[in-house]
Amino acid sequence: MTDTPNHRWLDDPILTVEHLTMRFGGLIAINDLSFSIGRGDITALIGPNGAGKTTVFNCVTGFYKPTEGRIVMRHGKGAQEAAVAQATESGEKWHRDAGGAVFLLERMPDHEIAQRAKVARTFQNIRLFGGMTALENLLVAQHDRLMVASGYSIGGIFGLPGYRRAEKEATEKAVYWLDKVGLLDRADGPAGDLPYGAQRRLEIARSMCTDPRILCLDEPAAGLNPRESAELNELLRYIRDEHDTSILLIEHDMGVVMEISDHVIVLDYGEKISDGDPAQVKADPKVIAAYLGVDDEAEIDVPEVRADLSSARKEGEA
Amino acid sequence: MASTSETAGTGTSGAVPQPERETRLARALRESVIAAGLTAILGFFFLALRTEIETGGLVLSTRWGLWLAAIGIVFVGRLALNLFVFGRLGATTRRKPATTGAGFPVAKVLTWGLLIFAIVLPFFFTIVFPQRDRQYIDLAILIMTYIMLGWGLNIVVGLAGLLDLGYVAFYAVGAYSFGLSAQYLGFGFWTALPLAGLLAASWGMILGFPVLRLRGDYLAIVTLAFGEIIRVVLLNWTDFTGGPNGVSGIPKPTIFGWELGRRDGSFNDLIGVPYDPIQRFIFLYYIIFGLALLTNFVTMRLRRLPIGRAWEALREDEIACRSLGINTRNTKLSAFSIGAMFAGFAGSFFATRQGFISPESFTFLESAIILAIVVLGGLGSQIGVVIAAIAMIGGIEVLRNLDFLKAIFGPDFEPTQYRMLIFGLAMVIIMVWKPRGLVSTREPTATLREKKRISSDVVAQGEGH
Numbered sequence: 085m086t087d088t089p090n091h092r093w094l095d096d097p098i099l100t101v102e103h104l105t106m107r108f109g110g111l112i113a114i115n116d117l118s119f120s121i122g123r124g125d126i127t128a129l130i131g132p133n134g135a136g137k138t139t140v141f142n143c144v145t146g147f148y149k150p151t152e153g154r155i156v157m158r159h160g161k162g163a164q165e166a167a168v169a170q171a172t173e174s175g176e177k178w179h180r181d182a183g184g185a186v187f188l189l190e191r192m193p194d195h196e197i198a199q200r201a202k203v204a205r206t207f208q209n210i211r212l213f214g215g216m217t218a219l220e221n222l223l224v225a226q227h228d229r230l231m232v233a234s235g236y237s238i239g240g241i242f243g244l245p246g247y248r249r250a251e252k253e254a255t256e257k258a259v260y261w262l263d264k265v266g267l268l269d270r271a272d273g274p275a276g277d278l279p280y281g282a283q284r285r286l287e288i289a290r291s292m293c294t295d296p297r298i299l300c301l302d303e304p305a306a307g308l309n310p311r312e313s314a315e316l317n318e319l320l321r322y323i324r325d326e327h328d329t330s331i332l333l334i335e336h337d338m339g340v341v342m343e344i345s346d347h348v349i350v351l352d353y354g355e356k357i358s359d360g361d362p363a364q365v366k367a368d369p370k371v372i373a374a375y376l377g378v379d380d381e382a383e384i385d386v387p388e389v390r391a392d393l394s395s396a397r398k399e400g401e402a
Numbered sequence: 403m404a405s406t407s408e409t410a411g412t413g414t415s416g417a418v419p420q421p422e423r424e425t426r427l428a429r430a431l432r433e434s435v436i437a438a439g440l441t442a443i444l445g446f447f448f449l450a451l452r453t454e455i456e457t458g459g460l461v462l463s464t465r466w467g468l469w470l471a472a473i474g475i476v477f478v479g480r481l482a483l484n485l486f487v488f489g490r491l492g493a494t495t496r497r498k499p500a501t502t503g504a505g506f507p508v509a510k511v512l513t514w515g516l517l518i519f520a521i522v523l524p525f526f527f528t529i530v531f532p533q534r535d536r537q538y539i540d541l542a543i544l545i546m547t548y549i550m551l552g553w554g555l556n557i558v559v560g561l562a563g564l565l566d567l568g569y570v571a572f573y574a575v576g577a578y579s580f581g582l583s584a585q586y587l588g589f590g591f592w593t594a595l596p597l598a599g600l601l602a603a604s605w606g607m608i609l610g611f612p613v614l615r616l617r618g619d620y621l622a623i624v625t626l627a628f629g630e631i632i633r634v635v636l637l638n639w640t641d642f643t644g645g646p647n648g649v650s651g652i653p654k655p656t657i658f659g660w661e662l663g664r665r666d667g668s669f670n671d672l673i674g675v676p677y678d679p680i681q682r683f684i685f686l687y688y689i690i691f692g693l694a695l696l697t698n699f700v701t702m703r704l705r706r707l708p709i710g711r712a713w714e715a716l717r718e719d720e721i722a723c724r725s726l727g728i729n730t731r732n733t734k735l736s737a738f739s740i741g742a743m744f745a746g747f748a749g750s751f752f753a754t755r756q757g758f759i760s761p762e763s764f765t766f767l768e769s770a771i772i773l774a775i776v777v778l779g780g781l782g783s784q785i786g787v788v789i790a791a792i793a794m795i796g797g798i799e800v801l802r803n804l805d806f807l808k809a810i811f812g813p814d815f816e817p818t819q820y821r822m823l824i825f826g827l828a829m830v831i832i833m834v835w836k837p838r839g840l841v842s843t844r845e846p847t848a849t850l851r852e853k854k855r856i857s858s859d860v861v862a863q864g865e866g867h
Contacts, residue, residue: 145725147721147724147725194724194725195723195724195726195727195728195729195730196727197727198724198725198726198727199727199729204725204726205725207721207722207725211719211721211722211725212719212722213714213715213718213719213722213862214718214860214861214862215714215718215844215856215858215860215861215862216711216714216715216718216846216847216856217846217848217849217854217856219846219848219849219850220711220714220846220847220848223708223711223848224708224711224712224715224723224726224728225726226708227708227711227712227715227726227727227728228727228728230707230708231708231709231712234707234708234709236709241700241703241704241707243703247707255848255850259850268850271850271851272846272849272850272851272852272853272854273854274856274857274860274861275860276859276860276861277860290726291725291726294726294727
């Protein structure tokens with residue numbers, strides 16, 4: 085998919101982060117960060133180590149409460165300015181109307197973000213339920229729907245047919261995703277026994293079982309070999325095209341980033357230094373400086389020195 | 403890595419098998435002699451010599467028989483360990499496969515066997531041991547109570563992975579809700595039973611709320627404290643609970659409103675069967691058996707429902723649960739309160755069985771025994787709890803009656819004094835031999851094609867470890 089001339093993240097944003105600041109004591113991990121993510125885009129969040137990428141993820145998915153800022157998730161077309169303003173004024177966590185729904189993620193606890201706002205995530209260090217089978221992992225992900233179907237366990241204890249039907253559907257969905265990630269043969273084996281690459285794929289399948297509108301992947305290609313990386317790209321494209329799910333990913337593998345992203349946001353020291361389509365970002369001198377150092381000091385290739393230089397440069401510019 | 407060490411291991415033993423064995427036997431003998439020698443030296447002062455106070459001062463007496471017996475036991479024990487246990491360990495670095503296929507269904511046969519035995523148990527004892535039937539059925543009632551408590555705690559500790567050291571508090575709440583409602587409101591057992599479950603479940607929720615954010619050791623300490631708080635309140639609120647005097651005269655359970663007994667208008671009078679005290683024991687046995695089966699049925703069902711899967715997922719990884727939209731607060735509270743509810747039922751049964759309750763019955767030791775049953779049985783395993791409860795509660799009773807030990811250690815030997823020691827030793831041995839409990843595999847709650855049990859290697863133990 086090629087980028088459209090008028091950028092989707094400006095016209096039809098699914099997620100908007102505005103003036104996000106996160107302080108841990110005296111440390112400012114993210115400083116006044118704003119960006120938007122387009123509906124149906126694959127957006128990459130990149131930056132050197134310690135730039136604050138995972139902190140942004142944790143704020144978006146509710147694992148951290150941001151110190152300042154607003155994070156808006158939108159179901160339904162367009163920016164829905166009026167609904168966002170109304171929700172912000174009213175002090176509610178979300179606002180629903182005929183055009184869709186807006187969710188103010190900074191006000192919601194983590195499980196509600198997954199359940200209602202439909203934001204799913206994976207983790208940098210894989211967090212599967214190792215002692216449960218692959219199939220069980222995917223069934224746990226459909227907890228909320230099954231819980232309602234089981235009459236909050238009361239109907240389920242008596243084995244009411246409604247629950248049995250719902251469980252069958254849930255199993256079918258799990259089988260569908262196991263098939264998609266090529267783990268159908270391992271469905272009845274423990275997730276903790278799978279090889280690393282398969283665990284990563286299973287974690288993505290598990291997040292997809294929550295029917296997310298946006299899928300946040302924290303370094304999905306870390307530790308994968310080139311063939312597995314290529315398969316991952318294929319899977320992510322499939323998810324975006326066939327399941328109406330936008331993807332936000334953190335990635336260090338520039339091959340993956342440049343190949344599949346529609347939109348790239350570059351962070352450094354908790355601030356956005358570049359934002360645009362992959363070609364723009366690749367050509368941005370600030371990004372080159374942050375990653376490679378500036379031209380005349382190109383021979384210096386020590387990461388610390390590079391980081392020092394880039395910060396000094398930034399200060400000079402400021 | 404594993405394959406290289408494995409081939410190296412087989413290589414050496416394959417090249418020189420004969421000398422290897424000889425040296426092993428020689429080494430075993432040498433080590434046994436050393437161990438026996440150490441016992442001789444250490445035991446000389448403790449076992450062989452003994453000072454006794456008599457008129458005119460201390461008199462030294464000797465007990466050579468005991469001393470030699472101890473040396474002999476250590477020698478034979480060490481030799482057997484060396485030959486049959488230690489030699490097998492560490493020979494290869496083979497890893498057990500994480501899933502085990504369906505072999506001979508030991509667990510299934512055992513489960514059905516135990517269930518059938520449990521159903522016919524009172525009649526078995528009345529027919530086979532007519533003199534001691536009351537004692538044995540009473541013991542069976544006690545074991546069944548602990549099985550039920552173990553199954554209840556298994557929900558909290560085994561499935562949800564929340565280490566609860568104050569479980570006996572809910573047992574006490576159940577017992578006192580029946581005791582006090584009988585005293586003040588005149589409730590019978592069957593009316594009080596649901597009330598006891600309900601009250602215990604609400605206490606589970608009340609105590610669960612403050613500890614939601616705690617994990618592991620901290621959770622264990624706070625639940626321990628809550629268990630003690632309940633006991634101390636029962637002990638000191640003399641006006642209401644009777645304090646250390648407890649509550650007495652708790653009514654016996656009735657059969658649809660008719661009592662068992664000799665009087666006119668009793669159940670026996672109604673059906674025309676002469677009363678025998680054993681009938682009361684049999685009736686109590688079937689009540690607790692029914693309650694325990696209910697606990698088991700509900701637990702097994704819940705495990706296959708989303709709530710049960712969420713409990714196990716919570717034990718595996720709480721953060722991942724939250725990222726999947728699971729409300730961990732509600733999930734934890736449901737585990738606490740459902741576990742507590744079953745303890746409440748058991749407590750109410752305990753009250754009616756004893757007819758008298760006091761805070762003495764609900765000390766920390768009870769919590770520890772229930773937890774030991776769950777851990778020994780294997781976290782999350784239902785049949786494991788049964789075996790562990792029989793071994794622990796039955797085992798303690800058996801130790802009370804080991805008369806043949808008197809033949810070995812002399813008539814002064816009192817086996818009861820050593821039962822906790824032997825019991826502790828047995829626990830240590832089992833924990834060394836099977837660190838994840840007697841039944842350490844986990845059965846999946848959903849299968850696509852083939853059911854494979856999951857080895858404990860990959861299963862998380864929860865926050866208490």
